[in-house]
Each structure stands twice: as C-alpha cells, then as structure tokens.
Amino acid sequence: MRGFWGLMRAYWFSNRWPEAWALTVVIALLTALSSKAGVWFAIASGELVNSIAFFHDAANVSPLTSLLSNAGWLVLLVIIKDVGITGTRTLVSATLHRKWRGWLNGRFNDALLDANHTHFHAQNGADAGGPDNIDQRVQEAIKGMTGGAIGLAMGVLGVATSLFFVGQQLLATSTEVAGLEFLGDYGSVVLVLVAVAAYVPVSTWVAMKLGGILERLSVKMQQAEGSYRGELTTLLRRSFHVAASRGEDVQKAMHGRLYQDIDTTWGRLNRINAGYSSFELVYNFIGARIVAYGPGLIPFIHNKVDLKGYITGAELVNSLISQCSWIIKEMPAIATLRANSRRVIELAEAIENVQQPADFYRQTGHSEFSYTHQNPVFGLTIQHLELMQKGADAAPFVTTERLRFRRGEWTFLKGESGSGKTSLIKAINGLWPYGRGTIVFPEGVKTFYAAQEVKLPPVSLKELVCLPDTPDDHSDTKAAAALHRAGLGEFIEYLAEGTRDNRSWDQILSGGQKQKLIVARILLQQPGLLFLDEATAALDPEGKIAFHQAIKDNCPDVIVISVMHEAIPPRSASGEEFYHSVLAIADGVATKKPLVPTLPREITTILANPPARPVAKAPMLEDGWARITRMRLRQK
Known part of the structure; x- marks a missing residue:
C-alpha cells in the first residue's frame, strides 16, 4: 500500500475480497441502470414537451389525457431513478465505504501496534521523515480517501455507461444536417460529438488546474488542523501543570499562533472554492442551455426533426455532457482524495520504513x-x-x-x-x-x-491489572489477589467495571x-x-x-x-x-x-547530632553509643 493504485486495490485482493467484489458489482449494475434511466428520462421529457406543444392541435383527440399521462410517466421515472436506483446505490456505496474504511483502519492499527513498537518509532523518528499527525491520517485521511475513491469510480463508470446508452439512442435518432450531407444520417450525432468534444475538455483542463491548487491547500489545511488538535490534546493531558504554573497566557498565545495558520490557509481555500463554484455554475448553464440545444437546432430549423425529436435530442446531449463532466463536478472531491491518499501513503511508507528500526535511525545518526x-x-x-x-x-x-x-x-x-x-x-x-x-x-x-x-487506557480495572496480557489470561481471583497485595484491595469489587461515576480509572x-x-x-x-x-x-x-x-x-x-x-x-x-x-x-x-x-536513618541522625556530654542518669543511652561505635568500626 505504498503507492496510489496499490492502496486503491488492496481491499479487493485481501481476504475480504468476496464482500468487496459483491458490493462493487451491485454498484456497477445500479450505475448502468441509472444511465439507462437517464435515456428514458430524456425520451419522456420529449414526449411531455410535445404533448404541451400540440395540446390545441385539432388532431389531438385527448390532449389532457396525453398531457397528464406523459407528466405522470415522467414523475414516475424520476422517482424510480432518483429514489429507487440512485437511493439504493447511495446506500450500497456507503456500505462499501464503511467496510473498506474499517478494513484499512484495522490494517493500519495492526501495523502501528505490532511487536516492533512501530507507533513509537514512527513518532520518535518524525525528524527523520516520519509522518506528522498520525491520528488525523488514520481517521480523517482514510475516511476521506475511501469515500472520494468510491465517488470517483462511480463517476468513471457513469461516463462509460452513459456513453453507451446515450450514444446508442443518439445514433438511433440521428439525421442528416444541412452542410454536412456527406455524413448522411450520421450528421446530427457527429455534430453532437464535436460540440461535446470542444466544450468539455477545455473546461476540464481549467478544472484540473484549479483542482491542483485545492489539493495543495487541502494538505496544508490538514497539517494545520492536526497540529492545532494535537496541542489541544496535549493541553488536556497537562492541564494541571498549566494551572499550577499559571501558564494560561503562554498556552493561549501558542494556540493563537497555531490557529492563525489554520485561518490563513482556510481563507485561501475559501477563495479558490468560491472561484471554482462560480466556474462550475457558468459551465453548467452553458452546457445545459447552449451546447445541449445547439447541435439539434440546425436539423430542427430545416425540418429534419420535429419538436419532440429536438427536445429529446437536447435532453440526451445534456445527459451526455453531464456525465462527461463528472471530473469538473467532482474536482474538489478529487483534490481532497489526492490529498488524503498522499497522507495515507506517507503513513504506509513510514510504517514500512521503521520495520527495521536500526536502518531507519541510521539515516539521522548512529x-x-x-x-x-x-x-x-x-x-x-x-x-x-x-x-x-x-x-x-x-x-x-x-x-x-x-x-x-x-x-x-x-x-x-x-x-x-x-x-x-x-x-x-x-x-x-x-x-x-x-x-x-x-x-x-x-x-x-x-x-x-x-x-x-x-x-x-479507558478499559476495565481487570484489563488494567492484566496488561500487557488479556483478561482471559488470568482469573479474577489472581487479579484480585494482586490488587490486594499491592494495597488496592478497596477496588476489588469494581474489577469488571470500566468506569465509576462516569469517570475512567485514569481519572479516579x-x-x-x-x-x-x-x-x-x-x-x-x-x-x-x-x-x-x-x-x-x-x-x-x-x-x-x-x-x-x-x-x-x-x-x-x-x-x-x-x-x-x-x-x-x-x-x-x-x-x-x-x-x-x-x-x-x-x-x-x-x-x-x-x-x-x-546505618539506619535514626542512628545516622544521632551520629550527626551527638549529645554535648555523657548523661550520668542515662546508662542505656551510653550503651547505645557504644553499640553504634562498634557497628561503625565493624563496617570499616
């Protein structure tokens, strides 16, 4: 898992492969079905617009029935597509996200908490290239990376299935275009492909440039947030010492410096996000209202297609642009994915590097x-x-x-x-x-x-007594006896409890x-x-x-x-x-x-402060001094 693609595919080739592939296949089928439903939606939209356009036509014997039936069919398609298909896919993809993240989290915990003390060496060797904010990497970075990767994969699959189904429908409805007669009936579909190919790639290039800036700022933001959170955690562990030394002002100033880094990075990130959002809104409008309706306008003007065919074709082109533009819509998420994957890969590399601690530390010393x-x-x-x-x-x-x-x-x-x-x-x-x-x-x-x-750690008292063994390795009787001999007999009755009065044993x-x-x-x-x-x-x-x-x-x-x-x-x-x-x-x-x-402390004290003169009425004291003298001579 030291490279991006190795990290991406590790779960699918692990011992959990049946689970991973089953969820993936279900998501793929639902994505294909969603793309096909997009074609049905385009056809139904054309039918509804046509029924509205010809509502007062004399040849339309049942205009209201036709209008309502087409509207009802369109609404039913929306429900089936967005609630049934998309909703189910969201649930399945979220389940895959949860399972994949859980597996990765377990792998990293096993690697960090091994007999090699990897967690210690990874942190102790931070100056030698070790990772910062390991907690953020294991939690937030893994979560963001897995979710982003699944969204990216569904986007790619959506493009492929849409190109197939939408392209199939466009080919079936393609017609001759004035000025492109040499293309025959494929004129309109070629015009559509040229328009999409001219519009989407240029906008995608702009989106990728902005995405690179977002990626760099996301990494810096994660580092700043991790440093601030780490200092807050440290404060909570040493709050007594801060209070006893009246060091609140110093701590406050330190927090201010750390948060200033967050605030500065956040401001830059907000400006780029706002610019990207504006770019995406303009892109969507031009794509949905100009590029989608432009190619079919020429055949419509020359009476090669009727209004229903024109609207249906425009909706199909709009669906195709929407699917091919997934990289533009998801670029902020892709930038976050790349930032998170970079931090996870760095952690994996650090874990691998410290498997031989001596070789690792030789990079910075003997x-x-x-x-x-x-x-x-x-x-x-x-x-x-x-x-x-x-x-x-x-x-x-x-x-x-x-x-x-x-x-x-x-x-x-x-x-x-x-x-x-x-x-x-x-x-x-x-x-x-x-x-x-x-x-x-x-x-x-x-x-x-x-x-x-x-x-x-926040575990039961018996687990605390048995560390580093597990509670099953020792009976309750042995654990209780050890507590009693150590002078903690008053806690024996709470052996199985992890807290008392909602406080952990570390607090009690x-x-x-x-x-x-x-x-x-x-x-x-x-x-x-x-x-x-x-x-x-x-x-x-x-x-x-x-x-x-x-x-x-x-x-x-x-x-x-x-x-x-x-x-x-x-x-x-x-x-x-x-x-x-x-x-x-x-x-x-x-x-x-x-x-x-x-000598015993009592005798040492007497030797350091002997009486000024012998006391006649205290023969036992004189005998004691004689014994002390003999002991000192014997030691010499």
Whole structure:
C-alpha cells in the first residue's frame, strides 16, 4: 500500500475480497441502470414537451389525457431513478465505504501496534521523515480517501455507461444536417460529438488546474488542523501543570499562533472554492442551455426533426455532457482524495520504513545496537555500550564497557539529572534510537518496564491489572489477589467495571494509586527482568517501602534495575537492604559497584547530632553509643 493504485486495490485482493467484489458489482449494475434511466428520462421529457406543444392541435383527440399521462410517466421515472436506483446505490456505496474504511483502519492499527513498537518509532523518528499527525491520517485521511475513491469510480463508470446508452439512442435518432450531407444520417450525432468534444475538455483542463491548487491547500489545511488538535490534546493531558504554573497566557498565545495558520490557509481555500463554484455554475448553464440545444437546432430549423425529436435530442446531449463532466463536478472531491491518499501513503511508507528500526535511525545518526539472548542463569549482560544523540557527529553521553546483572540482583541506578539514567534503561529495552553496544537478555524471561508517569487506557480495572496480557489470561481471583497485595484491595469489587461515576480509572486513581496498580501488574506478570524508572515517585516513604517489599516477597529471582531521585535506596521496615549494587553515571561513564550498607536513618541522625556530654542518669543511652561505635568500626 505504498503507492496510489496499490492502496486503491488492496481491499479487493485481501481476504475480504468476496464482500468487496459483491458490493462493487451491485454498484456497477445500479450505475448502468441509472444511465439507462437517464435515456428514458430524456425520451419522456420529449414526449411531455410535445404533448404541451400540440395540446390545441385539432388532431389531438385527448390532449389532457396525453398531457397528464406523459407528466405522470415522467414523475414516475424520476422517482424510480432518483429514489429507487440512485437511493439504493447511495446506500450500497456507503456500505462499501464503511467496510473498506474499517478494513484499512484495522490494517493500519495492526501495523502501528505490532511487536516492533512501530507507533513509537514512527513518532520518535518524525525528524527523520516520519509522518506528522498520525491520528488525523488514520481517521480523517482514510475516511476521506475511501469515500472520494468510491465517488470517483462511480463517476468513471457513469461516463462509460452513459456513453453507451446515450450514444446508442443518439445514433438511433440521428439525421442528416444541412452542410454536412456527406455524413448522411450520421450528421446530427457527429455534430453532437464535436460540440461535446470542444466544450468539455477545455473546461476540464481549467478544472484540473484549479483542482491542483485545492489539493495543495487541502494538505496544508490538514497539517494545520492536526497540529492545532494535537496541542489541544496535549493541553488536556497537562492541564494541571498549566494551572499550577499559571501558564494560561503562554498556552493561549501558542494556540493563537497555531490557529492563525489554520485561518490563513482556510481563507485561501475559501477563495479558490468560491472561484471554482462560480466556474462550475457558468459551465453548467452553458452546457445545459447552449451546447445541449445547439447541435439539434440546425436539423430542427430545416425540418429534419420535429419538436419532440429536438427536445429529446437536447435532453440526451445534456445527459451526455453531464456525465462527461463528472471530473469538473467532482474536482474538489478529487483534490481532497489526492490529498488524503498522499497522507495515507506517507503513513504506509513510514510504517514500512521503521520495520527495521536500526536502518531507519541510521539515516539521522548512529544506531548499531545488538540484542541477543543467553542462558537465564547468567542474567543480563551489557557490553561496550555508547549512547548518543541524533546526528552523524554526535559524541557519546553515556559509555560503559561491561555490565552484568545476576539473577535475583537488585541494582540502584543513580546520577545527576540529565546524566542519562532513563536513556540507559530505554536503550536496554530497545527504545533509545542512537548509539551502539550489545545487550544480552536472559532467554525466556519476561521483561517489565515501569515508568514514572502512568497513563491508563479507558478499559476495565481487570484489563488494567492484566496488561500487557488479556483478561482471559488470568482469573479474577489472581487479579484480585494482586490488587490486594499491592494495597488496592478497596477496588476489588469494581474489577469488571470500566468506569465509576462516569469517570475512567485514569481519572479516579491518584498518582500513587496508579503506581500501586503497576505493583499489581508486576505481581501478576512475575517478570524475570524489571526496570523501575522513578516508578515510586508519587509514593510516600512508607508506600515506597511497601512497593519494594511486595516485589521482594513475590518475585524472588527477579533482576531489578531502578532509577530513583533518592541519594540512598529505600530499605525494608526491619532495616534490611533491598538493593545489592549501585550503578552510578558520572562524567558520562556508567560503573557498577556493590552497595555499601548504611546505618539506619535514626542512628545516622544521632551520629550527626551527638549529645554535648555523657548523661550520668542515662546508662542505656551510653550503651547505645557504644553499640553504634562498634557497628561503625565493624563496617570499616
């Protein structure tokens, strides 16, 4: 689907081909029937005009009956054509539009949300040629493209069937024309074809030039609308931060700049649309009143055809011009179709390009990561790792020669803000694009990444607990037990519900409760490799201890690599260390060392503020100081 015609025909050659072709054949038959009905309409119009013209003729023995019957037949034809045939075709074509769009939407969703994290790479690599406003492309562009393509196809088919049926009738009623006697009885039909051929192509060329301008403006309008909508969506996600920082004026100015782009493009688009509408009205008038009635006027003046034949022929020519002018009538829709198809094709190309992320990112920098597996006994190994920013000349901002994390080992990752802690975790998980190195995972071990910010999709609480698995993978009992151990037992009774009081769980749960929900997922998933990227930032000290203790008690062999802002990692309530080692990033180098046990905080506080002199009446305190001194000597 990386080209226009490939995109157009993909649905008809997919596993849904019976549905696609059945609807297409029905539309084709109804279009042909509509063209034939147009011929009947022209003949009936001629009969009605003739009955009016000869109403007072002495030879007309039943003028009123003739007039009413011809008028009734014409009205019946209009109802059959416009309500029965055209209405049914509209319903069938709308059904085809819905089915085709649904299939394309499913294909793009499957491609974006694959195991390759295509949606992430497509957005993360926007500077490398990735698509903007993916949401607009998947929704509006696909919808507009499929609808426009169906309308275009029906127009082409309408031209073909009209040329056949109308041409057949014109040939049957053709007569000799004065000055064109050498053409014999084909004189009038040749005159019609010359008039149509001289009028329609020139006007079509003008329409195509205007359509090209409309296409370019439509693309720009979609980009501007997408940027504005994207910023509004971002505002809704961070509205608290905007309110807390009193940043409404800055946000307002940003919205004003984005909308100004929409307004400017819209103004230009309106001017072109107005000009095109005027052009189309003039074209329709000349075609229906001059070109249609002109060719038959010469035979009528020379008594080669009567009034009924003249009116019938003019209506047939008008029908032929109308059908051959479909490109002029539909040019705005065609321009929109081309704009939408271009944006959909760009998205398809971006999806295809990022199927090999390393090759994709090499276009804008170094991307030479290698991901392999080893026996789980050896844990996680990282070799010769260098992290870089985008750019061919970018220098590494984090390096390390060799890191090894054994099964069951907990590592505390620390460093100054901006030192690259989160980037290192992302790189291990294949979510940092630029750099080089080898990451060897323990084979057959689940990996779980818990970030600081938790965004919850609008699904049931059980689905949220079971992510990334499905609710069917875990029983209600296991999900409820995981919630209870994570400290969210009060929500167990709402396990099957997606909302409470018309609010989603993302709105109901606080930041700390969302991080407890992550604990529930960890306990349910039982990962062998766990990355905590400031995953306890919203919890109080007791909550952080409970967070770690739940994992320690229920995931005994898990490898934990954790980023926290604390200078000293948390310990259990009994004073035992959760972590075994420290991975420190300093001056761009990551080094790993065993964790040096520290004294309990209470004792550290006493040591920092010792009493001025021993108190004779407090022997227990003197014994405590003696014990502290012995502990310090033992540590040294």
